[in-house]
Amino acid sequence: MLAAQHWFELLSQSPLGLYMQTSRWAFAVVEMVHLLAIAALGGSVLLIDLRLLGVILKGESAKSIGRDLGRILLGSLVVLIFSGIGLLSEESMKCYFSPAFRWKMALLASSIVFYFTLHRRALNRAGTASPGIRQRAIAVVSMLLWLGVGVAGRAIGLI
């Protein structure tokens, strides 16, 4: 655990951390970028999972929808991680001790692993027929995991 704490201290004392802590507008601007990427990620997750659930675009290939919207998802995820590091550097010690932050990181890691494994396989296998229980469950879990990341993220500022 000490090792992890050490990295958080390094981040808060890094040039990035010092800049984020002293600049008047940097935090706000990075936060806005973070929010824009959340909208892009949320929209793509929702549409992919509604397709898996068989609610929208049933006749279209789930695989190609997953590929196209997956590009938006991964692109916004990259923006989220980089802007997230910027936000973290401004208050890294607070985050280190925040249960909400720890939940968020755990949920984020789960979401990413889930996306590249079970979720990816479900998208590749999904046909145009009515989806089975397994495929529906994967869609619901995916939506809940990403929503959980967002809710835990919001909670960092509140608790």
Add this chain to the structure above:
Amino acid sequence: MTQPVLQHICQVIYDSQIGTTIRESDYAFSIIESVHVLAITLLVGSISILDLRMLGLILREIPVTRVSRAVFPITWAGFAVMVTSGLLLFWAEAAKNYLNPAFRVKLLLLLLVGLNPLIFHTSIYRRVAEWELQHRSPWRARAAAIASLTLWSGIIVAGRAIAYF
């Protein structure tokens, strides 16, 4: 002291029972604000997918009307929740919002973003059957898509900025 009528109305809203309750509660404002952000994610996340389709960047093989039928229910649901939660937030902060430059910019952008679909649906979208299969939509549809992406991004930025003034 005389005040502009609008400012007076904002003050009355601010001082009302409901406004005061939301403002003085420990969690009400934060919870409504979180719901507001989630609703904006639904709205902007879904409509931007239609915008990107018209620009020819994603889902090119799917006709525009199929994409719009898939996203519109999500967009409208997000819109309804966004407006409701937004009004509650305004109720609690009306007198402060009145003077807030970011709030004024946001209202202006909301007005413009409302005009965009009005123009779009009464012009180029009327003939959507002629171009819905094209991988890249006609320039007027692309212009509407760029306007939508830009304005909604501006609304998110201005909305976040309200808290910093």
